[in-house]
Amino acid sequence: MSGAFRQVLGVVALAGMGLAGACNAPTIPERRLDDAYAFSLPTAIGDTLVLRWPQGSVVRVWSADTDAGAPLRAAYEAGAALWNARALFGEYRLVAAAAPAEADVLLAWAPGPLPVDTEACPPLTRRGTTTFCLREQDGSKRLDVFPLLGGQASGQVRMLVTFLRESGAPPADLAALVAHELGHVLGLTRHSPNALDLMYESPGMPPTLSLRDAATVQVLYHTRADIVP
Amino acid sequence: MRFGTFWLGSCFILRHKAAASGNSGESAVAKGGRSAFERAVPSFFVPAFLLVPCLTQGTLAAQGPRLEIRLGAVASSALARDEVASTLLRQRVGAPVSGGVLAGPRPAPALEMALQLPLRPGLAAELALGYARSPLRVEEAEGGSWEAGNLDVLHGLIGIRWQWRPRVGVSGAFGALRYGADGRSFFAEGGEMNPGIETALDVRLPWRGGRTGVRAFAQVHRFNTPALRRAGAADGGVMRFGVQLTQRFFGGSGA
Numbered sequence: 001m002s003g004a005f006r007q008v009l010g011v012v013a014l015a016g017m018g019l020a021g022a023c024n025a026p027t028i029p030e031r032r033l034d035d036a037y038a039f040s041l042p043t044a045i046g047d048t049l050v051l052r053w054p055q056g057s058v059v060r061v062w063s064a065d066t067d068a069g070a071p072l073r074a075a076y077e078a079g080a081a082l083w084n085a086r087a088l089f090g091e092y093r094l095v096a097a098a099a100p101a102e103a104d105v106l107l108a109w110a111p112g113p114l115p116v117d118t119e120a121c122p123p124l125t126r127r128g129t130t131t132f133c134l135r136e137q138d139g140s141k142r143l144d145v146f147p148l149l150g151g152q153a154s155g156q157v158r159m160l161v162t163f164l165r166e167s168g169a170p171p172a173d174l175a176a177l178v179a180h181e182l183g184h185v186l187g188l189t190r191h192s193p194n195a196l197d198l199m200y201e202s203p204g205m206p207p208t209l210s211l212r213d214a215a216t217v218q219v220l221y222h223t224r225a226d227i228v229p
Numbered sequence: 230m231r232f233g234t235f236w237l238g239s240c241f242i243l244r245h246k247a248a249a250s251g252n253s254g255e256s257a258v259a260k261g262g263r264s265a266f267e268r269a270v271p272s273f274f275v276p277a278f279l280l281v282p283c284l285t286q287g288t289l290a291a292q293g294p295r296l297e298i299r300l301g302a303v304a305s306s307a308l309a310r311d312e313v314a315s316t317l318l319r320q321r322v323g324a325p326v327s328g329g330v331l332a333g334p335r336p337a338p339a340l341e342m343a344l345q346l347p348l349r350p351g352l353a354a355e356l357a358l359g360y361a362r363s364p365l366r367v368e369e370a371e372g373g374s375w376e377a378g379n380l381d382v383l384h385g386l387i388g389i390r391w392q393w394r395p396r397v398g399v400s401g402a403f404g405a406l407r408y409g410a411d412g413r414s415f416f417a418e419g420g421e422m423n424p425g426i427e428t429a430l431d432v433r434l435p436w437r438g439g440r441t442g443v444r445a446f447a448q449v450h451r452f453n454t455p456a457l458r459r460a461g462a463a464d465g466g467v468m469r470f471g472v473q474l475t476q477r478f479f480g481g482s483g484a
Contacts (some may be wrong), residue, residue, distance in 0.1 A: 088309075
């Protein structure tokens, strides 16, 4: 074996050890004050609460338009893809539920038949509304479960998202409306003050997540929650 | 006790009618960003793998190639880190924010197939292809943890093995690794070819004619993904290391 070859092997080994010592995983830098907007839920008594699903959870969403390609279903799939792409560490995942009994969240038209009883927690009739009711039990705050209608087994629906049909037709900006409401479902309970963000109170078309939207949901999912659905 | 009812809504105004069309700026950023080196890596390895048998043609007839199957376990350093929020942002949030997040594959079984082509006594070129699958584990500085899907890791290496002692070989190789994770987590916008190097030491066990052995390796490779890059992460380095049982299936049993 030639001395030169031994030297080459030695250099490779040393380089490997040197690089190993220098290993530093790609690091997302800390978000600064202007990179994110407020997300906690203001309460009637003046404090704020952080609402988010448990880290690593799958949030099952049932859409009243069950046919693939139907407006609400298509808008849901586009909106869920936008938000799922920003769960960089798998903090949450929005997936379609096959039936209301399997869902955590329902998307439905208003007015329209709902598969749950809303008497105790009625939704508002606006263009897009996310409704949930908070209950304090044994010192912890939880979201009420909407009971399923028709004597079905007890469900787990905790949020109801309703969209107003205009003259019986889906609104032209349904995609933006649904993507925005999914932001509320994930726990971004406030609106952004910046008109370029999806979570601005009247986001533009087509729906896109701004860097601020992405940073805010990422900070939210690494903040200790006061309410876990 | 009923605490309250909340309606989170929006007061939409159709600021941009449905006439808006074309790709968003966001998707345009997602498609870019790969350096010329990264694009060149796959186009380099294919001809390189094809070229080695040609270069060694004269010696193959004399000593013959060897196929080695390697089965073992591989562990890895963290793939990505998130520093989450600045002090000022933490103060504004008003609730405890994590001090940082780390994600990396859990230790997992790994399979590798290597073709060794003798160049001269004691020296062989080696082509290796390997695969490992493991859960991507995420940990917060405060102790919380969860799994974010499964990671598939494929690697291809080309290198040289030198028979250092009668039963001990050392090797060095370079190549590329590719991660995949069903389009989830920081692989939501896909993965990339990651160039890397490997060093290894193998010992032939004194039974079955020396066809069985034990091998330890360490790999270092560059790592990043389009989604991490978009979130502001610069390229970093990752170390993988492991132990394998090896079995030769044809060719000579010695060097």
